[in-house]
Amino acid sequence: MAEGREGRRALGQRSAEIAMAVLFFAAGALVVFDSVRLGIGWADDGPRAGYFPFYVGLLICIAALVNGGRAMLVSRDKTFVQVGQLKLVLTVLVPTAVYVATVSWIGIYVSSAILIGMFMRWLGKYAWWKVLAVSVGTSVALFLVFELWFQVPLPKGPLENMLGLG
Secondary structure: OOOOOOOEEEHHHHHHHHHHHHHHHHHHHHHHHHHHHHHHEEEOEEEEEOOHHHHHHHHHHHHHHHHHHHHHHOOOOOEEEEHHHHHHHHHHHHHHHHHHHOOOOOOOOHHHHHHHHHHHHOOOOOOOOHHHHHHHHHHHHHHHHHHHOOOOOOOOOOHHHHHOOO
C-alpha cells in the first residue's frame, strides 16, 4: 500500500455503514410516505396502489435501523477506504456525475464525446487525434444506431438543433 498521505484513512468502516444506513432509511421512509399518499389499505377490487410498496419501504427502514444500530454497537472502526483509493474512485465518479448533469443541457451526443475524450486524454494519455477520432466516432455511431436505426430519440442539445438533427 502507499505510504504517507495516500495511505491515510479517508473514511472508517463504521462511518460508512452508518451513512449507508441513514441513506437507506431515508429512501425507505420516502417510499412509506408516498405509499400512504397512494393508499395502503384494501379497496373493493384488491390492494390499493401503495399497499405493497408500503411494506417494502417499511422493511427497508427496519433493515436500515438494524444495520445502523449494529454499526454503532458492534462494528470495529476499520479502514473502509484510504485517501489514494478514494481519489481513484472520485477520478471516475466526479466526471461521470458532471456528464449526467450536462446531458439535459448540451445533449447526450456532445456530452458523451466530451466524456470519452476527457477520459482518453486525461487518464489514458492518448494522442489528440485518437481522442477526437474515438470520441466523435462513438457519438456519431450512437446517433446512427439510436436515432436512425432504432428510431429512439435521445436528448439533444443546441449543436444537434443547429445542424437540423433535433
